[in-house]
Amino acid sequence: MPLLSCQNLILGYDGKTVVSNLSFTVNAGDYLCIVGDNGSGKSTLMKTLLHLKTPMSGEIQMGDGLLPEEIGYLPQQTVVQKDFPASVREVVRSGCLNRCGIRPYFNKAEKRAADENMERLGISNLAKRCYRELSGGQQQRVLLARALCATRKLLLLDEPVAGLDPNASADLYALIKDLNDGGTTVIMISHDITASMKHASHILHIGEQNPLYFGTAGGYTESEAGRRYIRSEGEQT
Amino acid sequence: MTEMLDKLAASFQFPIVRYAMAVGVLTALCSSLLGVTLVLKRFSFIGDGLAHVAFGATAIATAVKLSNNVFLVLPITILCAILLLRTGQNAKIKGDAAIAMISVGALAIGYLVMNIFSKASNLAGDVCATLFGSVSILTLSTTDVWLCIGLSVLVVAVFLLFYHKIFAVTFDEDFATATGTRAKLYNLILAVVIAVIIVLAMNLVGSLLVSALVVFPALSAMRVFKNFKAVTISSVIISVVCAAFGILISIVADTPVGATIVAVDIAGFFLFSAAGLFTRRVAG
Amino acid sequence: MKRILSVLVAICLAGSLLSGCSGQGKKPAGGVDLDLSILGSVVAYSQLVTILQNSDDYLGKTIKIKGQYYSTYFEQTGLIHHFVMVGDEASCCQQGLEFIWKGGYPEEEQTIDITGVLETYEAIGNIYVRLALTELTVHS
Numbered sequence: 001m002p003l004l005s006c007q008n009l010i011l012g013y014d015g016k017t018v019v020s021n022l023s024f025t026v027n028a029g030d031y032l033c034i035v036g037d038n039g040s041g042k043s044t045l046m047k048t049l050l051h052l053k054t055p056m057s058g059e060i061q062m063g064d065g066l067l068p069e070e071i072g073y074l075p076q077q078t079v080v081q082k083d084f085p086a087s088v089r090e091v092v093r094s095g096c097l098n099r100c101g102i103r104p105y106f107n108k109a110e111k112r113a114a115d116e117n118m119e120r121l122g123i124s125n126l127a128k129r130c131y132r133e134l135s136g137g138q139q140q141r142v143l144l145a146r147a148l149c150a151t152r153k154l155l156l157l158d159e160p161v162a163g164l165d166p167n168a169s170a171d172l173y174a175l176i177k178d179l180n181d182g183g184t185t186v187i188m189i190s191h192d193i194t195a196s197m198k199h200a201s202h203i204l205h206i207g208e209q210n211p212l213y214f215g216t217a218g219g220y221t222e223s224e225a226g227r228r229y230i231r232s233e234g235e236q237t
Numbered sequence: 238m239t240e241m242l243d244k245l246a247a248s249f250q251f252p253i254v255r256y257a258m259a260v261g262v263l264t265a266l267c268s269s270l271l272g273v274t275l276v277l278k279r280f281s282f283i284g285d286g287l288a289h290v291a292f293g294a295t296a297i298a299t300a301v302k303l304s305n306n307v308f309l310v311l312p313i314t315i316l317c318a319i320l321l322l323r324t325g326q327n328a329k330i331k332g333d334a335a336i337a338m339i340s341v342g343a344l345a346i347g348y349l350v351m352n353i354f355s356k357a358s359n360l361a362g363d364v365c366a367t368l369f370g371s372v373s374i375l376t377l378s379t380t381d382v383w384l385c386i387g388l389s390v391l392v393v394a395v396f397l398l399f400y401h402k403i404f405a406v407t408f409d410e411d412f413a414t415a416t417g418t419r420a421k422l423y424n425l426i427l428a429v430v431i432a433v434i435i436v437l438a439m440n441l442v443g444s445l446l447v448s449a450l451v452v453f454p455a456l457s458a459m460r461v462f463k464n465f466k467a468v469t470i471s472s473v474i475i476s477v478v479c480a481a482f483g484i485l486i487s488i489v490a491d492t493p494v495g496a497t498i499v500a501v502d503i504a505g506f507f508l509f510s511a512a513g514l515f516t517r518r519v520a521g
Numbered sequence: 522m523k524r525i526l527s528v529l530v531a532i533c534l535a536g537s538l539l540s541g542c543s544g545q546g547k548k549p550a551g552g553v554d555l556d557l558s559i560l561g562s563v564v565a566y567s568q569l570v571t572i573l574q575n576s577d578d579y580l581g582k583t584i585k586i587k588g589q590y591y592s593t594y595f596e597q598t599g600l601i602h603h604f605v606m607v608g609d610e611a612s613c614c615q616q617g618l619e620f621i622w623k624g625g626y627p628e629e630e631q632t633i634d635i636t637g638v639l640e641t642y643e644a645i646g647n648i649y650v651r652l653a654l655t656e657l658t659v660h661s
Contacts (some may be wrong), residue, residue: 050415069417075409084277084408087464094405098417104398130463150416247559253571254564375567376574491561 001064003028003185004049009058011044017056018044019206024214026202029155031177031186033196033203033217034227040207042189046158049187061158066154069098072147074157077139082132087110088142089127092118095149098123110149117145121175137168144175148184155179157188161195197221205229241489248488256377257446257494261480263389264437265450265498269476271431273469274407280335283321284448285303286340289437290317293343295348295439300354310434317343318432322424338459375495388433397432399423404465446495452478453502460506460513479505527577553607555579557607558587558634566607569616576650584652585636588629597645605635605652620652632660 002025018041023134096110161169203220205213212225221228298309405413413420454476483498588605608615637652
């Protein structure tokens with residue numbers, strides 16, 4: 001049973017449709033990259049999957065016993081966060097909040113989970129450091145650790161390497177691939193088609209109102225949309 | 238020096254002075270607790286906006302000759318706080334414009350109402366006093382003090398119970414909602430608590446200076462401290478100390494209470510900024 | 522934990538300030554119950570406002586006040602009424618208290634120290650509050 005499946009989604013805002021006839025499925029263990037031009041609706045789609053926005057029509061189904069609370073999210077950073085006085089440990093622990101319910105404190109298991117996730121992403125030594133003093137790459141790893149505290153099943157990432165230098169980008173991609181190999185399903189919005197092609201198992205290309213392609217990464221290079229996009233991206237770099 | 242101490246001792250014989258100190262300290266404590274969240278959410282000016290709303294509501298309550306203003310002022314302020322804070326991101330009229338409209342509108346209407354309906358001989362003084370609060374804190378009854386204590390206990394309890402939720406919702410509301418935390422509910426609770434504090438603080442420093450009470454201790458704390466817990470705790474300590482000092486100085490030096498407290502807060506801010514610069518230089 | 526502690530301390534402080542030093546019971550030397558003349562103008566003004574707002578609680582008490590002397594003629598009573606005005610430092614607000622004195626009255630706007638007992642009297646169908654003086658000193 002697929003982890004996530006969307007049928008005939010129509011997305012938009014302020015009465016304007018951005019994407020229509022969107023249907024795709026994600027199975028456990030997949031690595032899906034969502035690509036497309038700016039304004040094509042990638043972020044809107046991600047926000048809809050996270051129930052931050054409601055679709056204009058269509059259905060989203062979560063299978064495999066996946067609760068809405070079991071999705072981890074790595075959003076684009078806001079201005080507020082860049083200047084926030086919080087320690088790395090405080091930020092990472094906040095990911096466990098959805099397990100707390102009414103409880104006003106984190107229990108031992110949650111604290112341990114936070115420490116383990118920091119270990120996994122190699123930022124344990126930064127635990128007491130102030131979040132705003134870290135480099136872009138380090139901050140993204142902190143947010144990724146936070147996302148992992150919220151879930152181990154499904155991770156949604158919105159342009160995780162935006163603003164990072166090539167080394168930091170490569171490191172982050174490697175980390176994400178590791179997580180995927182470890183069983184976490186990944187859905188990622190990315191502008192970097194080369195990296196997407198390297199790691200992803202599936203590609204969803206949306207643009208010009210209708211989805212242009214959904215299928216395996218291998219199939220994408222063969223498809224017309226794929227070839228056009230890869231070539232145009234290649235011309236830009 | 239002894240003359241000052243004599244004056245202080247004599248003043249503290251009077252209940253109104255003791256009440257002023259108690260209410261002052263408690264209000265400073267509550268304001269600073271939520272000041273950290275407000276400053277970080279870029280809502281610093283909401284203290285000012287809500288204070289103007291409270292002023293308008295006070296004017297109406299006085300005109301209607303309500304026995305205790307709080308019964309009208311508190312609900313109206315809470316309503317406006319919810320309106321402003323909840324519709325922040327999705328409003329047709331964006332945050333700062335909405336606050337400007339409500340804030341200035343309430344101030345003008347309040348002044349109009351006081352002019353038309355109030356029979357007080359010293360209208361300018363009344364307006365001045367409500368805006369600057371120079372005497373409202375020194376004319377409290379025991380009921381006022383108990384009300385303040387009750388509300389303070391409530392505010393502190395809410396803050397302690399929802400500490401982690403408040404952090405999550407301040408740091409990243411989208412993430413909190415996406416991962417299943419009821420961010421909208423906690424925002425609502427925050428809005429109500431903030432409104433309660435604003436009404437309290439209006440008694441202390443008057444409408445105009447409420448923003449300072451909410452904002453300065455938080456900013457001072459953030460100059461030096463690097464994690465949320467430390468910032469919150471130090472913000473409270475700074476606020477309480479500055480309020481206590483401000484009240485003591487105002488008693489001895491005959492200055493308006495509200496403005497003196499803010500002056501001490503400003504001094505505290507410069508002190509902490511200097512300390513922050515120094516520690517950064519030392520750390521290299 | 523520390524947070525809870527500091528909060529408790531603050532509340533205790535507030536509570537003790539309230540209940541603790543309630544030295545209102547004993548009558549200090551000189552027989553004056555409330556001496557506003559040694560207070561700063563802000564506190565003196567506020568205390569006078571409090572007295573007038575809760576005059577029932579203060580009737581019969583001996584009060585000493587420092588302020589400025591004013592007098593006005595009221596047509597309704599056909600008499601001159603005498604007041605001491607206490608203003609807060611910013612001169613944003615002033616509060617007056619009427620008094621009667623069997624001795625000579627000072628000149629307008631002179632600073633005076635008065636001591637007297639708070640009482641009520643009736644005039645033109647209303648009850649008013651005033652201080653019946655036992656002492657009046659003019660500041661030179």
